[in-house]
Amino acid sequence: MNRTIRIAVAPLTPEAFAPYGRLLWPDGPRDAGRDGYDIWLQPFAAETRPRLQIVRYHARPFTVGVIERHLCVTEARLPLGGPPAIIVVGEPAETPPAPEALRAFRLDRTGVMFHRGTWHAIDAYPEVGAYADFLFLSEEATVDELFANAGKPPQRTQVHDLAAVGIDVVIDTSP
DSSP states (O other): OOEEEEEEEEOOOHHHHTTTEEEESOOSSOSEEETTEEEOOOOOOBSSOEEEEEEEEEOOOSEEOEEEEESSBOOEEEEOSSSOEEEEEEOOOSSOOOGGGOEEEEESSOEEEEOTTOEEESSOEESSSSEEEEEEEEEHHHHIIIIITTTSOOSSEEEEETGGGTEEEEEEOOO
């Protein structure tokens, strides 16, 4: 029988998300711009060519089966309207976090950029409806090794299968 760990959804604030990355929103004084045009620079980093994708996360049970961390890119996710979706993260570390240390956040019109090496659930979990769409910024080499070279052990990503070690992490969306 699997051990079940329940994690609550925390409010998404810059302070609460700081151990995992940063929020993607206009905050503080602008970095550049002109009359009628403001720019806030973001510290995206990738070791290979960036890859911009649209990802559709389909509705699924609020159970996290697999977490991963990317070693060579600061992955970013930005909701494209639609319903709020839940993401699950753990602090960057060489070893997977204890399931009790994972945190869940609701993305609703605010995006996030993970620090390099931040553990995160592979999926986002739409709260209502059939799916939630995201603009997703990563890098070609990481995406290719996970999808184009599926079946080969990844070198740029560490993967930890919680379910395989008898742990069910359940996201509790109740208030």
